[in-house]
């Protein structure tokens with residue numbers, strides 16, 4: 570839905586401030602909209618706030634390209650809830666790549682029982698591939 574896309578982009582833009590090491594934000598936004606058009610997107614919605622977090626899912630690969638929670642709604646279980654629904658949809662342990670410098674996210678994934686995935690296809694340089702429970 571177009572109004573959802575506006576709110577998703579707003580959450581995403583807010584979170585990009587956490588990634589000073591990443592490529593230009595307009596490039597990130599183009600990638601986001603491409604994935605929104607071609608993949609599943611799960612959103613967390615709060616009655617008075619609208620969309621407070623979202624996840625994109627490449628279901629057949631059980632791969633999560635995006636997981637973003639607005640800073641005002643962190644530590645409320647939003648990411649854990651989105652990942653649980655995605656896990657159920659994919660029917661397989663989820664995979665994602667996280668920037669090696671993103672220590673807060675890595676700590677969150679560890680708290681949720683995720684671990685390093687060593688496989689045939691290595692992640693891009695500067696990223697770590699994690700696998701969910």
Ligand SMILES: CC(C)(COP(=O)(O)OP(=O)(O)OC[C@H]1O[C@@H](n2cnc3c(N)ncnc32)[C@H](O)[C@@H]1OP(=O)(O)O)[C@@H](O)C(=O)NCCC(=O)NCCS
Pocket residue numbers: 584587635636637638639642643644645646647648649650665666667668671673674676677678680681
């Ligand atoms: C990483 C992120 C998605 C976590 O979302 P969240 O909704 O706050 O996570 P939850 O509330 O579901 O927390 C899940 C677990 O992780 C822990 N956790 C969350 N953030 C944490 C942090 N910064 N440091 C340590 N642990 C953390 C929680 O305490 C919880 O563990 P518990 O069940 O043992 O209490 C969120 O901080 C975010 O959007 N960050 C910016 C974008 C980003 O880095 N995305 C990941 C890209 S790969």
